[in-house]
Amino acid sequence: QSVLTQPPSVSEAPGQRVTISCTGSSSNIGAGHAVHWYQHLPGTAPKLLIYVNNNRPSGVPDRFSGSKSGTSASLAITGLQAGDEADYYCQSYDSSLSREVFGGGTKVTVL
Amino acid sequence: QAQLVQSGSEVKNPGASVKVSCKTFGYTFTNYGVSWVRQAPGQGLEWMAWINVYNGYTNSAQKFRDRVSMTTDTSTNTVYMEMRSLRSDDTAVYYCAICGGSSGSCSGGIDPWGQGTLVTVST
Numbered sequence: 001q002s003v004l005t006q007p008p009s010v011s012e013a014p015g016q017r018v019t020i021s022c023t024g025s026s027s028n029i030g031a032g033h034a035v036h037w038y039q040h041l042p043g044t045a046p047k048l049l050i051y052v053n054n055n056r057p058s059g060v061p062d063r064f065s066g067s068k069s070g071t072s073a074s075l076a077i078t079g080l081q082a083g084d085e086a087d088y089y090c091q092s093y094d095s096s097l098s099r100e101v102f103g104g105g106t107k108v109t110v111l
Numbered sequence: 112q113a114q115l116v117q118s119g120s121e122v123k124n125p126g127a128s129v130k131v132s133c134k135t136f137g138y139t140f141t142n143y144g145v146s147w148v149r150q151a152p153g154q155g156l157e158w159m160a161w162i163n164v165y166n167g168y169t170n171s172a173q174k175f176r177d178r179v180s181m182t183t184d185t186s187t188n189t190v191y192m193e194m195r196s197l198r199s200d201d202t203a204v205y206y207c208a209i210c211g212g213s214s215g216s217c218s219g220g221i222d223p224w225g226q227g228t229l230v231t232v233s234t
Binding site: 097 | 146148155156157158161170171172173206208211217218219220221222223224225226227
């Protein structure tokens, strides 16, 4: 049971759009702490996809976007490609726990 | 460009200790903190601990507080994570990664990451 809640999986056809939710609480996302998103391909190191709610590091396509509202955040992927099949994790800071926390991860499958 | 290179795989008996190294390149070592994150087989990412390389301040998840310690070597720009009293459920890939926030915090995200070190705890 992760502090941040994500759906275990989402799937969609190539070219379509998927969104991944990340639900927190008043001690993390709702407290104003930044939300970051990571893409994790099997056998590789996780990669920062979105930082501080809605910012893309250099080299990340604009097909990936992040948003945050209240105690939740979302990652959207448009124009879904086969290469987007991966696990995606949200991460924030929790004031009550005084540490960083990850969501449980969401597996994206391209049908 | 910052890069982190971790030590190789380890196999340990239950009750033993393991020390994983994380050698950093391409940035001013004391400017950023370093987090440790692990992934057990079939599980998600789990944040373990963090060290402010500049002043040595550390923070860790409650479950690791008594078993995990971190140190730095500024002569080789290397961070070390030692875990004691290993159990079978500590079998995981352990990652080090740079915290991109101010004052060494992770408020700016965690990136880049090392390649991971597989630690297997088994008899």
